[in-house]
Amino acid sequence: MNKEVSTFHAGRFLFNAGGGANRSKLAEAEGTLFLAGRLPVFPDTAGGIFLNLEKRALYAASELAGNALSLSETESIVNSDESLFGEDSRAVRLFNFGRAYAALSAQEKCENFLIDENFITSLNSVLEKKLSNEPANYRNHPVSAFEKQFSKPYSPPETKLDINLLMKSFYEWINSPEIISCGIVTRASLAHLCLIRIYPFAGSSEALARLTESFVYKAAGIGYVPYLLSTVYKESTDYFPILERYTETGDPSEFIDFVCGIIVDSLGEIQKKSLDIVAEEMFGSYIRRLLETKEISERLSGLINILKKRGSFRQSELQLMKEFTALYGGVSRTTVRRDIVRLSELGLIKDKGNEEYTLNRDILFGR
Structure with missing residues (x-):
């Protein structure tokens, strides 16, 4: 050389x-x-x-x-x-x-x-x-x-x-x-x-x-x-x-x-900043696609939009905290639990224990 x-x-x-x-x-x-x-x-x-x-x-x-x-x-x-x-x-x-x-x-x-x-x-x-x-x-x-x-x-x-x-x-x-x-x-x-x-x-x-x-x-x-x-x-x-x-x-x-x-x-x-923006746009596009194909409901789409800013939630908070009550104030605990299970099945949230869950943006990276 x-x-x-x-x-x-x-x-x-x-x-x-x-x-x-x-x-x-x-x-x-x-x-x-x-x-x-x-x-x-x-x-x-x-x-x-x-x-x-x-x-x-x-x-x-x-x-x-x-x-x-x-x-x-x-x-x-x-x-x-x-x-x-x-x-x-x-x-x-x-x-x-x-x-x-x-x-x-x-x-x-x-x-x-x-x-x-x-x-x-x-x-x-x-x-x-x-x-x-x-x-x-x-x-x-x-x-x-x-x-x-x-x-x-x-x-x-x-x-x-x-x-x-x-x-x-x-x-x-x-x-x-x-x-x-x-x-x-x-x-x-x-x-x-x-x-x-x-x-x-x-x-x-x-x-x-x-x-x-x-x-x-x-x-x-x-x-x-x-x-x-x-x-x-x-x-x-x-x-x-x-x-x-x-x-x-x-x-x-x-x-x-x-x-x-x-x-x-x-x-x-x-x-790195541009990749973060691209990843966020792709995540949003993925959620819209799940909604269009009825893989998730309007209520779950709304919950994910809240979690984009908030990051995590506890199961009990969905029916008690003001930012969630528009979505979950009038539903049963069974419905709440079913929604959590559905998001978990899709890999969109991760269980942190003690009924705490975090939004999983890494789903698009196979994580």
């Missing part, structure tokens, strides 16, 4: 698949992503996390790249006519970011999504349009990267000969069945990290790496995450230190764990 390449000038380069990543965290994150593609998220349960997410992601990506403008200024430039920018390189770069994110939004689900030379050079051409004379060509000179973000600048491989070799090896490795079988989180993270470490282009290599990661999620049919990551990276105090440690060690495990935490923390709680 790991792959070592001997370069001409930069020594040995190890493509490390992150075998040291926390397996349980990775499984939880992959499970969260599995649900993300299938579970509807109710806007009122998500709070502000997904509000204008695509716009905020574009802004975060541009700020990570060093283009410090306000959200409204960034949006204004992205929506302008590119002919208006003249020699304003910052405006051109922001406009290019907008085009790159438009391509991300347009990316459809693709089971065989390849991170190949055509994809990488095309994406870099979008990011570097009107900014570079050779936007799709690998660099052939040294660069000093992350001068402000790292404790000391990072010096990636310097020659085009090495970069050509490393990128060819990267394409073979990242698209191999072994890496694809590692899962979406691992493959997306490895793409991000390897492109950072190789730093193939003179311009926009960092933005290219983050966007490639997002494209992997988008092509897998995952919602929210392709845009969420850049907003979290921008706010996080851990992102750049973890990247720096990766460039020093070549071990992606810490970064993979970091991304797993982002996915679970951001989506997990929202999914």
